Amino acid sequence: MNKAIPLLSLAIGGLILFSAMTVMANDKGDQLYRTMADISLLSSQMSQRKEDAIETRDQLIAQLKAISEEAKQEIQDKKIETQAQALENSRIFYDMRLMAEIQAYVDRYTQRIRYYRVACDRLGYLYQQADDDLKIIHTLSDLKIEALINQVGKVLDGYLTDAQTLVIKPETLSIVPLEQIWTRLNPAR
Amino acid sequence: MQEKADKSSKRHPTSSEQNAGLGTPAGEDSAAENETDALSDDELAVFRKIMGEIEGQEDGDDKPADNADLNAEEQERLQSILESTEDVKEGANTAGDADDDDDDLDADQQKAFESIMAQIEGGAEEEPPAEPVKAESDPAEEADDETDFAAELEKVAKLADSGASEDAADAGDADDDDDDLNEDQQKAFESILAQIESGDDGDGSGEANIDKAKTDLSAEAEEQAPIAKDVLSADAEAEPSSNDAHQAVNAKLTDETKKTGITTPSKREPKAAPAKKDDVPQPDKETLMADDSTVIGKSGITPKKKKWLLSVAVICAFLGVGIGGIFIWRGQRSDHHDAQPPVAQQPMATASTSTEPALPAVAPPEPERPxxxxxxxxxxxxxxxxxxxxxxxxxxxxxxxxxxxxxxxxxxxxxxxxxxxxxxxxxxxxxxxxxxxxxxxxxxxxxxxxxxxxxxxxxxxxxxxxxxxxxxxxxxxxxxxxxxxxxxxxxxxxxxxxxxxxxxxxxxxxxxxxxxxxxxxxxxxxxxxxxxxxxxxxxLPVKPATSAPSASAPQVDNSAIWKAICAGDYSRKDHLTALSAEAARCLSAWKGKDLFLNGLNDLDPEAARALINWKGDWLGLNGLTELTPEVASYLARWKGKTLSLNGLSRLSPQVVAILSEWSGEQIELINVKHSLDWDNPRIRIFFRKNCNASKKRWRNRS
Missing domain, CATH: 1.20.140 (Butyryl-CoA Dehydrogenase, subunit A; domain 3)
Structure with a gap:
């Protein structure tokens, strides 16, 4: 037993030393792997948010179209010719109001879709850069990746909020005036 | 060689302590260490002493009744061992290529150990390949097999491992066995043995050659029996360059010596090893047997051997786990990398692309959204x-x-x-x-x-x-x-x-x-x-209300039209502003599909009762501004499809209830400005837009 203990210790020590050396050798590679995984995850989330925005916008556009048709029919049936008359009609008034709001939301979702598309492109670029660096690390012994890691970290932090869910900030929406809606509903007049 | 001897001498105290319990005296080991010089003399002295004892017993009988009893053949055998030991000693001293000797000795030692093991396990039945000594040794062994202590040797052999038996079976191919052990294994075992050598020296001799031989030997060979170890040490010390046959013979002889307390000298054996029993009290036969049964056991594994094996197993396990873990880790990493297609081939690789980046689905799950x-x-x-x-x-x-x-x-x-x-x-x-x-x-x-x-x-x-x-x-x-x-x-x-x-x-x-x-x-x-x-x-009419035409149609001669209709001329029916019951009966015979009597601003119940017999599809009464319940009840019995009452601006709930029972398909009430509580979902009603609410209400009810 007295002989086994030092042998055991020696073996364990050797094993730990070997493992540590291996881990250190692949530390940067792992770091890049993690970075790429983070980018990939964030990109998929951003992509999903973009799809959500597109889906929501399409639904809003369908609602807008239906309400617009209803308002036009009401205008035609009631022989409404002026905006004042239209505003006097409860149905047309509320239809116009809802159309203005939906239009504002549609515009905002369009902005978000554009934003997410650009974000996905940027993340794709960073992913590519990380993968390029990873290949170099696999081929060569070392490469400075700190700058890339920092850059990616900042970008990820910046996109993180938007990746979780769609943020449209309704309080900043610009609702088009009802005059524009009326003009759109009744262009002939 | 001298260096190895020095090292062995340095390691010796530990091995002595270790082997003290096994009955291997320190003095014996120290004598064995200086194989080439003083130890040889000691051994010689011991062997001479043993030989003397043997010779003393030789006179008695062949039976090993006493420790001193040795027959002449045994004595010759010991003598031959001693001689061979001396030859080796001289050769070692005179040889200029000590390193080569070491190598040769290692192989020889290994062969020797294997041979000894084979002998132990096989009861010395299998002899090494033909060697110069073998011819001399075999007769002695054959003679030994017939001795009384051969039974004891077989007992020891039976305690050997089955794995060792295989080695024994291959004892004739000692060289091949050396090749079976690859360099890595050999090095590993060498390193392991070197690490534990300080504690195990006593099992063999202090000689490096013995260590080498032990390296090649299985652990079972070392741990097989204290007696065997003693013999091995003695043999190795006595004849470091001896051949396998010699060693096998020595082992057998030493076994016999140990067990029986009789040293059986052979012709060429030196009398070194057996002399140990003089230095340290040898256990008697019963004690040895007891030791054999308790220490070796059925599996032939002694506690010391167990420790040894345990250490090796633990080290191997750790090495295996470590290496395996590293391989797994690297494999996972390479899998991870392989799972990701080359970025150059990915659509997302170019930042300028407007298409969706096809980033690989990496393991991390999407963070939980609320x-x-x-x-x-x-x-x-x-x-x-x-x-x-x-x-x-x-x-x-x-x-x-x-x-x-x-x-x-x-x-x-x-x-x-x-x-x-x-x-x-x-x-x-x-x-x-x-x-x-x-x-x-x-x-x-x-x-x-x-x-x-x-x-x-x-x-x-x-x-x-x-x-x-x-x-x-x-x-x-x-x-x-x-x-x-x-x-x-x-x-x-x-x-x-x-x-x-x-x-x-x-x-x-x-x-x-x-x-x-x-x-x-x-x-x-x-x-x-x-x-x-x-x-x-x-x-208020200027004249009392009669069937006279209204002021709006003064020119229409309803009577003439009525007559014409009853005569079968329906061409002017659209001009009627009033309709008598008789005219209505005549008109009901018309075969047309659409009957428009929009000039009528009044319809009395009798006329309505006659009119409903007309079998057409569309009846237009858009001139009516009022509809009494009685007239409505007749109209509700008409079998047509469409009824136009667009002159009505309002309908009483009673009239609505009556009309809703109509079996037709469509009623036009364009000018009705209020909602209707309509109960018949089958009938389509054409309302003004401001009556949508009532229309919906009707649908909800339906």
Whole structure:
């Protein structure tokens, strides 16, 4: 037993030393792997948010179209010719109001879709850069990746909020005036 | 060689301590260490002593009755061992290539150990390949097999491992066995042994050659039996360069010596090893047997061997786990890398691309989104939308009730006017002054009723408008709730809470307003009775009411048309402004599909009763401005498909109830301005747009 203990210790020590050396050798590679995984995850989330925005916008556009048709029919049936008359009609008034709001939301979702598309492109670029660096690390012994890691970290932090869910900030929406809606509903007049 | 001897001498104390329990004396080991110099002398002395003992016993008998008993053959064998030891010693001293000797000795030692093991396991039946010594040794061994202590040797052999038996079987191919052990294994074992050598030296000799031989030997060979170890040490010390046969013979002899206490010298054996028993008391046979049974056991594994094996096993396990872990780790990493297609081939690789980046699906799961919250928001919005719709339904229903009430009042007004007119007509006067009319209690009361109802109708208009706006607001909010639900499903910052609160407030207000509906506060100036009378007076005919044509169609000769129709000429039927019952019966025979009598502004029940027998599809009575329940009941029996009554501006609930029982498909009521409580979903009704509410209400009921 007295002989086994030092042998055991020696073996364990050797094993730990070997493992540590291996881990250190692949530390940067792992770091890049993690970075790429983070980018990939964030990109998929951003992509999903973009799809959500597109889906929501399409639904809003369908609602807008239906309400617009209803308002036009009401205008035609009631022989409404002026905006004042239209505003006097409860149905047309509320239809116009809802159309203005939906239009504002549609515009905002369009902005978000554009934003997410650009974000996905940027993340794709960073992913590519990380993968390029990873290949170099696999081929060569070392490469400075700190700058890339920092850059990616900042970008990820910046996109993180938007990746979780769609943020449209309704309080900043610009609702088009009802005059524009009326003009759109009744262009002939 | 000298260096190894020095090292062995340095390691010796430890090995001595280790082997003390095994009956291997320190003095014996120290004697064995200096194999080439002093030890040889000691060994020689020991062997001579043993030989002396053997020779002393040789005289007695071949039977190993005593430790000193050795027959002549054994004595010769020991002598030969000693001689060979001396030869080796001289060769070692004179040889200039000590390193080569070491190598040779290692192999030899290994062979020797294997041979010994084979001998131990096989009862010395298998001999090494032909060696110069073998010819000399075999006769001695054969003779030994016949000795009494051969049985003891077999006992020891039976205790050996089965694995060792295989080695013994291959003892003749010692060189091949050396090749079986690859360099890595050899190095590993060398390193292991070197590490534990300090404790195991005593098992072999202090000689490096012995160590090498032990390296090549299995652990079982080392641990097989204390006796065997002693013999091995002694043999190795005695003849480091001896061949396998020699060693096997030595082992056998030493075994015998140990077990029986008799040293059996061979012709060439030196008398070194057996002499140990003089230095240290040898265990007697019983003790040895007891040791054999307790230390070696059935499996042939001693506690020391167990420790040794345990250490090796633990080290191997750790190495295996470590190496395996590294391989797995690297494999996972390479898998991870392989799972990701080359970025150069990915659409996302170019930042300028506008297409969706096809990033690989990496393991990390998507962080949890506040699904519950969103689901709750959507559910709340749906719930609010449902509440808004329900409340709006109540408002619309109330609108319908008010519309019906107003229609009822209007019908009452119409009926009252008709009664007044009938009263005036029956009086025979063409005109009646207001004062005269008021003097007539029937007319004055009728005028008051018309005034009251007219006031009610106008006052009811205010809550009706409020309900209409409220219901539209609720519709707006309901639609907005649905839109918010669409957005809240994907977006996070929809002010659902604010909207719900707003909608709830609105609904509360509307509910409160609905429960407090009244017309008391509505300030409406009643139409004066005089104005009402003037309106009625305008409708008074100059002549008493007859079947004469109306003023609007003075030129139409209805009688002539009637005659023509009854004669079968239907060409002028569209010009009729009045229709007699007889003419209606004639007209019902017409075979056409569409009958438009839009010039008729009045239709008496008898004419209607006759007219419904016409078997066509579309009956147009758009000139009628009023429809009595009696006429309506006849029209409801018509078997056609479409009925046009677009001249009617209002329908009493009774007329509506009657018409709703019609079996046709479509009724046109374009000019009806109030809602209808229609009970027949099969009939399509063409309303004015402002009657949509009643239309929906009808659909809801259906």
């Amino acid at each position: 699904e519950n919250t969103e689901a709750t928001d959507v559910a709340r919005l749906k719930q609010v939308a449902g509440a808004l719709d329900r409340l709006r339904g109540k408002l619309v229903a109330k609108q319908g009730e008010i519309d019906e009430l107003r229609a009822y009042y209007q019908s009452g007004i119409d009926a009252e006017m008709k009664r007044i007119l009938d009263t005036v007509r029956k009086s025979g006067n063409s005109t009646i002054s207001f004062k005269a009319a008021m003097a007539d209690a029937h007319i004055s009361l009728g005028l008051s009723a018309i005034q009251r109802r007219n006031t009610y109708i106008r006052r009811l208009k205010t809550p009706l408008k409020a309900l209409d706006r409220d219901s539209e607001e609720l519709l707006y909010l309901s639609r907005k709730a649905n839109i918010f639900a669409i957005m809240a499903d994907k977006s996070s910052d929809i002010d659902v809470e604010g909207f719900v609160k707003h909608a709830t407030d609105v609904m509360d207000a509307h509910r409160r307003r609905l429960s407090q509906l009244n017309i008391d506060a509505v300030d409406v100036i009643p139409i004066s009775l005089k104005s009402l009378w003037q309106e009625i007076a305008q409708r």
